[in-house]
Amino acid sequence: MKLSTKGRYGMRAMLALARRYGDGPIPLKEVAEIESLSESYLEQLAGELRKAGLVRSVRGAQGGYYLAKEPALITAGDIIRVLEGPIGPVQCVIESPDMDDACDYAESCVERLLWQRLRDSMVKVLDSITLADLMAEGKRIGPAPSAKNKNC
Amino acid sequence: MKLSTKGRYGMRAMLALARRYGDGPIPLKEVAEIESLSESYLEQLAGELRKAGLVRSVRGAQGGYYLAKEPALITAGDIIRVLEGPIGPVQCVIESPDMDDACDYAESCVERLLWQRLRDSMVKVLDSITLADLMAEGKRIGPAPSAKNKNC
DNA sequence: TCAATTCCCAGTAATCAACTCGGATTACTA
């Protein structure tokens, strides 16, 4: 039940972009330095976030990435869904499951009720917290150099 | 953010034992058949559940496994913790983290707040639902052949 | 033209997931 580095690093990168929202495009090199992440790995994540419409990019010199919407309009759930896939502890209760995901006994499957409730509580938290919320918390708890730790 | 088969199959096996609570030891062979799971794989899970004190075993012919406590006293969280490890979306906010897990900037790490809230909501759901609860739901929604699907 | 940048894709090493298998031990039953 853990996030992968994609979700963790992606969240940090998005938060870094949020902090510089309005400053024009920020090169990934810079984000990578601030967050001490690998630039080439970040490139991959940025590509997915761009395709999903959460960030926009400008190519060439002086180019970079910037948030496609203001921080208050981007939730943690948006980011996690792009980088980790649909939210849910098991395949058969992810959001908008297709036919292949549902099992034959879905109607009478008891565990399913448990997993659904777990999913709902996860979705509720992730969809209720925006990048703006996190930045606001940041101001409250002090200057925030993001974690320089593999596990965060 | 998905459970592994250990958590999923383990939950099903525990629920199967719960349904037969009071019937004396149930051999894994039987559980494996009912739930269409691999017996030898179940053996591993059963070993962990036993070491954790959730089930007890009787060796030899006519032996098997049975719940160590009544179904109302075993929560989903108990089972998940044994088979999937401590609950939490990232290492640095798992329950009872030790020194190695916490990062150097824990105090000023903004993402941490998000992950903590997510963890809390997961814990709340998992710790509030017992095997007895699930069995009761089972009666409500009809006869429950557990899912015979890889994803459940 | 040059340098900075995104973009894209291929490869890779290490780890993890999901099992399987063999054999030892234990205990009920006939």
Add this chain to the structure above:
DNA sequence: TAGTAATCCGAGTTGATTACTGGGAATTGA
């Protein structure tokens, strides 16, 4: 006491996934 049904234990295997790295093409501002 033999036979059989179980747990117990640890090692091995296979395939997928994770977490990257690197190369090179395309783009663009100075």
